[in-house]
Amino acid sequence: GNSVTQMEGPVTLSEEAFLTINCTYTATGYPSLFWYVQYPGEGLQLLLKATKADDKGSNKGFEATYRKETTSFHLEKGSVQVSDSAVYFCALTSFGSQGNLIFGKGTKLSVKP
Amino acid sequence: DTEVTQTPKHLVMGMTNKKSLKCEQHMGHRAMYWYKQKAKKPPELMFVYSYEKLSINESVPSRFSPECPNSSLLNLHLHALQPEDSALYLCASSKDRVALHQPQHFGDGTRLSIL
Numbered sequence: 001g002n003s004v005t006q007m008e009g010p011v012t013l014s015e016e017a018f019l020t021i022n023c024t025y026t027a028t029g030y031p032s033l034f035w036y037v038q039y040p041g042e043g044l045q046l047l048l049k050a051t052k053a054d055d056k057g058s059n060k061g062f063e064a065t066y067r068k069e070t071t072s073f074h075l076e077k078g079s080v081q082v083s084d085s086a087v088y089f090c091a092l093t094s095f096g097s098q099g100n101l102i103f104g105k106g107t108k109l110s111v112k113p
Numbered sequence: 114d115t116e117v118t119q120t121p122k123h124l125v126m127g128m129t130n131k132k133s134l135k136c137e138q139h140m141g142h143r144a145m146y147w148y149k150q151k152a153k154k155p156p157e158l159m160f161v162y163s164y165e166k167l168s169i170n171e172s173v174p175s176r177f178s179p180e181c182p183n184s185s186l187l188n189l190h191l192h193a194l195q196p197e198d199s200a201l202y203l204c205a206s207s208k209d210r211v212a213l214h215q216p217q218h219f220g221d222g223t224r225l226s227i228l
Contacts, residue, residue: 032214043119043203043219044156051214089155093213099144100169101217103155
């Protein structure tokens with residue numbers, strides 16, 4: 001089946017710290033991978049995506065690389081800001097999911113000044 | 114600003130009321146989705162419309178009734194809801210349901226409270 005596992009939160013960091021949120025997946029075929037971010041009181045925003053092995057998605061200082069050999073798509077940022085405080089969801093689509101998004105449970109990030 | 118617009122942003126209703134949630138997109142997307150999100154959980158898929166036809170109903174109770182009047186609009190009609198239906202309801206759209214590399218774009222949601 002298709003599933004996404006991401007590290008449990010909450011994650012609390014100081015401003016300018018390095019961020020890693022781990023995400024691994026199980027999927028049939030060749031999935032497309034996404035990171036979505038949800039700020040308090042808002043909907044989900046696409047943060048970045050990667051559609052084939054070794055692709056690197058990047059946006060707003062965040063990066064994630066599609067690693068087929070380890071079935072991973074870890075989210076990283078070199079220096080977090082207070083404004084990055086949000087919930088981050090790793091997700092995939094695949095033929096096995098009928099094109100539907102399969103989400104991880106989400107990781108809440110809190111950044112302290 | 115989100116490209117998927119949902120109204121209203123907040124809705125409080127009694128268990129006997131009838132109300133509707135609305136969703137609009139003008140990106141030319143042909144797939145539209147309704148999700149339910151409870152606190153501290155990921156969104157759960159409810160319905161999928163593809164080219165204005167209902168293609169997926171994830172065993173949602175009949176008190177939720179979706180409608181897609183045209184390719185830009187998606188409604189969710191609510192009737193006789195239960196307190197456990199209180200949640201954030203999210204609408205999303207994508208270019209095509211089977212274009213796996215195309216992301217879904219979400220609205221900001223309607224926060225629904227059932228009294």
